[in-house]
Amino acid sequence: MIKVENVKKAFGQTTVLDGIDLTIEPGEVVSILGSSGSGKSTLIRCINGLEKLNGGQITVDEFDVGKPRELAEARKRSGTVFQLFNLYPHMTVLGNITLAPIEVLKKPRAEAEATALALLESVGLGSRADAYPAQLSGGQRQRVGICRALAMQPRYLLLDEVTSALDPEMTAEVLAILAKLAQEGTTMLFVTHEVEFARQISDRIVFLDKGRLLVDLPTQEFFAADGGMAQPRVAQFLSKMRKD
């Protein structure tokens, strides 16, 4: 269980997260929606310990992200996929995926590579294991990014706008993989602008606005007229998104 309690985060004078409470149970798929600058990405970066909190507490399976000793354990339980892929350009696809399993989980190389190849196969990139990131398309890179996170066998997958740097065609190929993962019961926290996709795969939808958690409802209720849509900010946001 990921537990976010009254989390506050500011960059200088700018408050980005203003008292967020959120709980994610194992097996859940939770999407986070909200306008740019509402704090969605920052929330993910707080959960995986890339940002220090100004207040509140985040625990991943009881391990406090704010305590250096527990952070390592917390990080082992979550895997992050980045908006801009952030692959290592000097390593092959296989090297990108096996680095952390070999170095952190101390897996034998052969085992790590077998796992990586199986993962690559499952996302349709079995033949590109020896390619370098620069030789791949954006969609392929992000699929490698997903494999890199999955190779650590995380209990929670944190996805930070993983399709926002991709064109619609590449977006579709990445979303297809995420849909499959959701079906298989992977726990996911999914920051996105893909409203329709979020609606299809999420158990719950959370709406952030100016660093505050405005709505946290099961997907059906979120889109119901007397549920999330009753909030003017949500209705406004969704109507804008649909127009695009």
Added chain:
Amino acid sequence: MRFADFTAFDLVLLAQGLGVNIALFLATSLIGLVIGIAWAIVRYYRVPVLSEVITFVSELLKNSPVLVQLFLVFFGLPGLFHIRVAPVTAATITLSANTAAFIYVIAVSAIESIGRDQIEPARVFGLTRWQVLRHVLAPQAAAFAVGPLIALLVNQLQVTSLISVIGVVDLTKIGNILNMRTLKPFVVWTAVGLLYYAAAKLVALLGTRLENRLRAHSAWRGL
């Protein structure tokens, strides 16, 4: 044949002199590389006090003439500590320290040129700072640093000519002796210059090969 003629045997003498320069160059480059990189690692870990001391020392070494440093080690240290410093020892100490200072700067800027976007994924997957340096930063920094590094080494090879001033019999010193014997400065110094040129060109050539290998698969190929 007169004593004052420039003969083929003199070329052998010059080549031997060049050997001294190259040996000193290789030794001081290697020592400088090890020390400079060690300093950069200390800085990467932000070791308090030590990092500041290293930066200060490297500033001193970078911003004062090598010749002055050489005099300080060769004449200054013996005077201060009452020890004997052989010319070759003084040359090795000075050139190693000087090379280390520049390599430190190159290594630090190379490491800092690799963005947070590379460090962050490695950190969230649980790699330690050392593992991040070893597997993510160092290989990319090496590709970045190799260009400036080769330029530095080509220069340091030529700087080794300064050791003739404190009496090490190197290429320049032998050139000096031949010049006085033959009284043909144009011939002698042309030969000396060409030998330095050939050696420097060789360093540059080997460097380009290394550069191509390190950058073979990087995204910025062809820029």
